[in-house]
Amino acid sequence: MARVIVDIMPKPEILDPQGKAVQGALPRLGFGQFQAVRQGKRFELEVTGPATAEVLAAAHQAAVTLLSNPVIEDVVSVRAEPEPSLEDPTTQGPAA
Template sequence: MARVVVDVMLKPEILDPQGQAVQRALPRLGFDGIADVRQGKRFELDVEGPVDDAALARIHEMAETFLANTVIEDFTVKVES
């Protein structure tokens, strides 16, 4: 079964308090040299049938209408080998 990954991240101009919390905690934990952290969501979809252009268009629409809030979030759709 083919796997398609949808990554959803806050747009760069949107404040990311989760990512900031992680970034600020790192030096305390002994990890330096990380200038910025952004935290987002990863969806792994197991797709029945072939992942052709029609299936990808459907998944794109699904991501746009349901998985991501496109007012504040960007998303990418990738087929995993």
């Protein structure tokens, strides 16, 4: 079991109203050190087997065609995240 992480952010030239709203609220809550905020999306895609190059390529294709809107968003990262090892002693050893 592996997990693929896909990060999608609004393009730099696109107005990001959600990020602007957070940016406006932060100083009122005492967080004045942050000059700019942008809000994007993070997807976790689970696959049964390992995150092979083919799986990552498929995830990137899915990110471009379904997960993001290429007119206003960029796919900034597609990467594998190994599943955290479980405490169950019967699952010791490398994941199949």
